[in-house]
Amino acid sequence: MAKRRLSAATIAAQAGGYIDQASGGVVPPIQPSTTFVRDRDYAPHASGNIYARDDSDTVQIAENILAQLDAAQAALLFPNGMAAIAAVFRALPTGATVLVQAQIYWGTTKWVRDFCNRRGMVLVEGDLSKLDIIEKLCAHHEPNMVFIETPSNPWLRCTDIAHAAKTVHNVGGRLVVDATAATPILTRVLDFGADIVMHSATKGLNGHSDVLAGVLATNETESPHWKAILMDRHDAGAVIGSFEAWLLIRSLRTLHLRVEQMSKNAQMVAEYVQAHPNVQEVFYPGLTDFEGHNTAKLQMQGGYGSLLSFCIKGDRVKALRIVGKLDLFHRATSMGGVESLVEHRHTIEPNTGIPENLLRLSVGIEDVDDLIADLGQALA
């Protein structure tokens, strides 16, 4: 009989079952050394460690937990999410064709456009959350790689991962999914047939707004693309420090509790703003009449995440006045932290199609009645 697969909650709480062999500690030590001695016969030390760019025990412990959380064969940590995304694209051959979801995390779109232009790659963008659009674009362009983000930021578009995987595999390409807003607690992306899952661990995975980190995970450790990513990280050196990796390990122990509470709170906040007379439209996968709800329901379990957006009735001035009146929601970018944040995205990205009346919330783990009361007085 196959061994029972542990739930993400158990993996998170027990740091992937880690026990420090030297001390018996249930918490791993931080190994800050950048270099490791050799024996008198010049063989590497028993640990096999040579130099910290590749041989950080602390980073490897964190990677082991992250791989287990995504039910993956392997995970690779990067110093932030963008470094992980950049590695995915850099590892493609020059001249490759990539299909990238439109209107996703702006940092991704901006960097990918510039990179593809410089590297002679064909970049096709489209709303890949629509089944007919991804089918048409895959058939027409036969991309080497499709990159989607689900749920997307800030529109919360939900893309059917299993359908996307089948569609791109049909034309011989690979599927990479940015699942930052879902986290492995809500969606184990590789189970739906994706080739690589990416998370900005700066967001929900770390969840305390005090570490920058990014991660890639896969079940295809022998694929040429994954091997090229591995070599790119080794040779170009985009590695995370051991202190950051240790803080991430510490944070991951409560990942399931944080994601569960944030999702519960976000659901109640979404329902509250949807019923508010000064709100025009709400974007949240947990709302049953939301466009992406049925897709989200297929591939998210236990909640729909901390991220939601809504358009108020009114203009830029009114939107900014509401933001200014909030007491509990911090006016700051980012998401997935224990504290609630609000953002006026149009101010940050003026010419990218974000409406001036759109507010984006990252809902934290505070008491939801306090959060709703704060929104109530600001929206009044």
Ligand SMILES: *Cc1c(COP(=O)(O)O)cnc(C)c1O
């Ligand atoms: C923040 C974010 C990134 C980039 O991650 P960093 O850790 O900030 O580099 C990528 N994708 C999504 C969806 C994000 O929210």
